[in-house]
Amino acid sequence: MSKAGWILALSLMTGVAAADDARISFPLDYKSTFTNYLNLDRVQNEDQIIHLFANDIAIEAAQAGKELPTGSVLVGEIYAARKDENGKVQKSSLGLRIRDKLAAVAVMQKGEGWGTAFPEGLRNGDWDFAIFSPDGKRLEKDLNACRQCHAPLADTQHLFSLEHMAR
Ligand code: HEC
Numbered sequence: 307m308s309k310a311g312w313i314l315a316l317s318l319m320t321g322v323a324a325a326d327d328a329r330i331s332f333p334l335d336y337k338s339t340f341t342n343y344l345n346l347d348r349v350q351n352e353d354q355i356i357h358l359f360a361n362d363i364a365i366e367a368a369q370a371g372k373e374l375p376t377g378s379v380l381v382g383e384i385y386a387a388r389k390d391e392n393g394k395v396q397k398s399s400l401g402l403r404i405r406d407k408l409a410a411v412a413v414m415q416k417g418e419g420w421g422t423a424f425p426e427g428l429r430n431g432d433w434d435f436a437i438f439s440p441d442g443k444r445l446e447k448d449l450n451a452c453r454q455c456h457a458p459l460a461d462t463q464h465l466f467s468l469e470h471m472a473r
Contacts, residue, residue, distance in 0.1 A: 327436075327449055328436075328444065329417065329420070329434065330413055330415045330434060330435070330436035331436075332411070332413070332436075332438045332442040332444075333361075333379055333381060333413060334442065336359050336361075336379075336381045337359075339361065339362075340359035340360055340361050340362075340379070340381060341359060341360055341361075341362070341365050342357060342358070342359050343358055343359070343360055343365070343467070343470055343471050343473075344357075344358045344467055344470040344471075345357045345358070346358075347387070347402060347403045348384070349466075350455075352395060353386065353387045353389070353395050353403075354384055354385060354386060354387055354403075354409070355384075355385040355386075355387055355403050355405050356382045356383065356384055356385070357382070357383040357385070358380065358381070358382055358383075358467055358470070359380070359381040359382075359383070360378070360379070360380050360381075360471055361377075361378065361379045361380075363375060363377045363378050363379075364378035364379065364380060364471065365471060368468060368471040368472040369471075369472055369473075371472065373463060374416060374463055374465075375416065376416050376417055376418050376432065377416065377417075378415065378416045379413065379414070379415045379416075380413065380414040380415075380465070381411060381412070381413055382411070382412040382413075383408055383411055384408070384409050384410045384411070384412060385405045385406060385407065385408055385409060386406040386407050386409050387403035387404065387405070387406060388403070388404040388405070388406040389406075407440075408440040409440070410437055410438065410439060410440070410445060411437070411438045411439075411440060411442075412435070412436075412437050412452075413435065413436045413437070413438065414430075414433050414434070414435055414456075414465075415433070415434060415436070416431070416432050416433050416434075417432060417434065418432065419432065420432045420433070420434045421433070421434075424453065427454065427457055428450055428453040428454060428457060429453075429457060430453055430456050430457050430464035431460075431463065431464055433456070433463075433464050434449075434453075435449045435452035435453060435456075436449070437449075437452075
């Protein structure tokens with residue numbers, strides 16, 4: 307078998323690489339059509355701020371206490387926090403980080419059967435992940451890192467901020 311053939315066979319066997327890392331496209335209109343439901347200093351990244359948005363499908367289900375359905379899209383705008391000349395993150399008089407440049411746009415989207423290719427530990431129900439530059443270009447990041455960190459949150463549909471969406 308050719309080298310490419312072997313790589314293909316291996317990826318099909320592990321299942322993981324068989325997932326389509328390009329199936330989520332940049333949600334072009336999120337700023338005008340999604341709800342900005344929460345902004346916060348990122349809890350696991352000390353020099354970032356995140357602004358969270360959800361489309362109507364997601365918001366309506368969350369408010370009704372239902373499982374977020376296929377077609378739900380969530381966006382996290384990741385901002386760098388402003389730093390002083392020594393590279394230390396500045397805090398406002400409120401004790402909060404101050405927003406600097408938009409660094410990336412993280413997306414979660416739910417699709418029919420999208421989770422079936424993933425083994426336990428990487429599976430997030432039928433959610434999958436993507437990350438883009440601020441101008442909408444797909445960034446080459448290891449999406450398994452996203453999947454791994456969100457996967458344990460089965461009780462909250464693999465979301466950290468579900469309760470904030472459901473207000
Ligand atoms: C080490 C853990 C970790 C990793 C890795 C991670 N996230 Fe998250 N994610 C979080 C946390 C914590 C939040 C809550 C907001 C915050 O503090 O950033 C979150 C929130 C989100 C949200 C808003 C919905 C929710 O769950 O509240 C999206 C969308 C998101 N992440 C996408 C991604 C994408 C895309 C990647 C990979 C490029 C990724 N995440 C990697 C921890 C992680």
